[in-house]
Amino acid sequence: QRNRAVEAILSAVQGGESILLVAHVDPDGDSLGSAIALGLALRTLGSRASVSFDSDPFVVPRSLTFLPGQDLLVPPALVPATPDLVVTLDAGSLGRLGALGRVATRARRMVVIDHHASNTRFGDINVIDADAASTSVMITDVIDALGVELDHDLAVAIYTGLVTDTGSFRYAATTPAVHQLAARLLATGIRHDLITRTVWDTHRFGYLRLLGELLGRARLEPEHDLVWTWCAFPDLTRAGLTLDEIEGVIDIVRTTAEAEVAVVCKQGADEVWRVSVRSKGAVDVGAVCTELGGGGHRFAAGLTSSNPLEQTLDSLRDALVRAPRLPV
Ligand code: 5GP
Ligand code: MN
Ligand code: MN
Incomplete structure (x- = not known):
């Protein structure tokens, strides 16, 4: 399924088709980080993919405003009505897309990338790995398969998903492979200390x-x-x-x-x-x-x-x- 997803994405990029990446409602660091990472990678390949999510109001959560690639964001009211390809990130069911669920079902093709065991496999292509520590781990795989180099901005977005969903590398899903990926991301020069502090340790009075x-x-x-x-x-x-x-x-x-x-x-x-x-x-x-x-x-x-x-x-x-x- 991973390979089928990569083929679907590549063919949409090559055909200049409209691509919409959708995070779940009230997105967290994994969902939004994954969507932005994939969006940035597709932009490197020449696609103008947009990223959206349902939340009222449509604003990026305060703790995630440091994420790169926010120019990829498009409010639900302005996304293509019938995109050629929709990729959903970190959403276990169609309902988790909120109002964007309707857009997703109207897309010519829907790819679901997620790590929830409860995933209802609502896409045409479903890449589900319940053992993955985060959806952003799975996105790294996809980005590697697309042949896009993992640069600093991609690493920030992917690391944000990883640190969010592992509780800063404390939960059981934190495997040796997770630490190896973290090492690879840190090697791009990201300020992991600032990411962790912003995601976990910053609140208003x-x-x-x-x-x-x-x-x-x-x-x-x-x-x-x-x-x-x-x-x-x-x-x-x-x-x-x-x-x-x-x-x-x-x-x-x-x-x-x-x-x-x-x-x-x-x-x-x-x-x-x-x-x-x-x-x-x-x-x-x-x-x-x-x-x-x-x-x-x-x-x-x-x-x-x-x-x-x-x-x-x-x-x-x-x-x-x-x-x-x-x-x-
Ligand atoms: P949190 O408590 O951090 O919002 O969510 C914890 C986990 O439960 C996340 O993996 C999230 O995807 C899932 N989750 C939270 N709320 C809902 C919901 O209303 N429906 C579904 N299907 N999953 C949810
Ligand atoms: Mn999530
Ligand atoms: Mn997740």
Whole structure:
């Protein structure tokens, strides 16, 4: 499938066809980094591929504004209505493309490149590797196969995806090959220290106070082996922050020793709850979230719910209690 994808991309480039690269809704460093890396590589080959994603408003998350190649970005309203080729990056299902899902289905051809085990294989060509540490690792493979030299800007975009999805090389998917790729990327001269600091360790002052509030109201439920907290939309606006700026809260909540599963529920301006779910390895939260209409990886997953918070949590508690325990 990798080779078929490369052939489809090359033939679109050679035919001067319109190519649209799509990241998932409210893109993270892996999704946007992968899309931009591929976009930059295609530009080297002479294609004018554009990159888009659905998010309201259409802005690059604060922590990713350092990414190169932002001139490739086109808002959903301005993308070609029927592109010749669409490539989706880091999206496990068509729904994860948001409004761009419709454009993707109208494309003459759709290539899906992703590392979610829950991927629904919604493309014409599906390159899925659930063992890949990030989609950006898979994109490096594609870029190598396209014969494009891995330069500094490509390395910044790829490294951003890698450092995002491995939690700075801490998660189990961090293999020797991951470190070898990191070495190759560092050799291009990227400021990996600045990338990591911007992606993980930079917040506006309002975050400190909001974080205090969210942690202060966290609930431990031993009967469900669960720790959770929530951030309603008014909490967010009072702090003067946006949703992308509180992504790191789950990384603190999940350090709770007494709970296997950690949950953070974040409400957007649309009143919809974005639920982040993490486990320490004994529960496949990817399967749990897929059952509830979401998706993700085995130990890092999520779902979206328009129901009231308590109802969403109740279905989650119920699914968690039924979930089989895995050996750790
Ligand atoms: P996060 O909690 O960081 O937003 O997401 C963790 C993982 O769960 C990511 O791999 C992401 O793709 C997946 N995920 C989060 N929310 C959703 C959702 O609403 N639907 C699906 N299918 N996957 C989600
Ligand atoms: Mn992602
Ligand atoms: Mn990813």
